[in-house]
Amino acid sequence: MTSTSSTDPILAAARAAALTHDGFSRVEVIADTLRCTAKHSSAPASFELQMRGREYWVRMLTSDRWLSESVEGDVLEGDPIDELLEEELADLGWRGKVGELKHFRDEQKVYVFEHRVPSESAKPLIETAALFLIAYARTYDQLGDMHSGAAGD
Numbered sequence: 001m002t003s004t005s006s007t008d009p010i011l012a013a014a015r016a017a018a019l020t021h022d023g024f025s026r027v028e029v030i031a032d033t034l035r036c037t038a039k040h041s042s043a044p045a046s047f048e049l050q051m052r053g054r055e056y057w058v059r060m061l062t063s064d065r066w067l068s069e070s071v072e073g074d075v076l077e078g079d080p081i082d083e084l085l086e087e088e089l090a091d092l093g094w095r096g097k098v099g100e101l102k103h104f105r106d107e108q109k110v111y112v113f114e115h116r117v118p119s120e121s122a123k124p125l126i127e128t129a130a131l132f133l134i135a136y137a138r139t140y141d142q143l144g145d146m147h148s149g150a151a152g153d
Contacts, residue, residue: 008032010056010129014049017130023137036137042145043067049117049133056125058132059114060140068111070144072103075113081139085115088135094128096121113140 011034018027018036024047026037032051037044043064050057062068075081081101089098099116106112117132119125141147 008051010126011049011051013126014130014133017134021134021137023141034133036133038137038141038146040141040147041067042147045140045146047133047137047140049129055119056117056129056132057114058117058129058136059112060136061110061112063108063110065111067145071113071140071146072144074143075101075103078143081113084142085135085139088138089131091138092131092135094121094123094131094135 011029011032014034015027015029018024018034021036023039024036025039026035028035034049036047038046041062043062043066045060045062045064045067048057048059048061050059060071078084082098085098086096089096096118099118102112102114104112115132115136117125117129119128121128123131
């Protein structure tokens with residue numbers, strides 16, 4: 001089910017924020033997930049805010065092995081991804097510690113980088129989730145080949 005809006009207020013607020021972000025070529029709600037297509041990536045990639053149970057997760061996904069490896073190389077060799085994400089969040093006015101990065105290949109052979117959106121924050125979850133989505137896009141846009149083309153256009 002694809003739609004332009006969501007009945008979930010957190011996904012709806014994040015959708016509104018995503019529509020103003022220049023790094024997305026398409027923004028859509030699919031069931032319990034807000035999916036934003038990366039505009040400048042060298043290969044197809046997307047960012048998601050996904051509701052699972054009572055938690056929200058922010059994710060970067062690509063089925064392109066080379067794009068995943070280029071991002072993973074920067075994550076392993078450069079500054080820790082958590083620090084980069086925290087810097088982007090700080091630029092957006094959010095302070096705190098992010099949880100642990102999970103990186104895996106799912107059953108559909110899609111490479112996934114994800115963090116749980118913390119619900120324990122000085123800001124309401126409705127604002128935190130939207131900030132995490134935008135910060136995630138800004139963070140990953142600097143890694144690997146995420147900003148070398150226009151695959152999402």
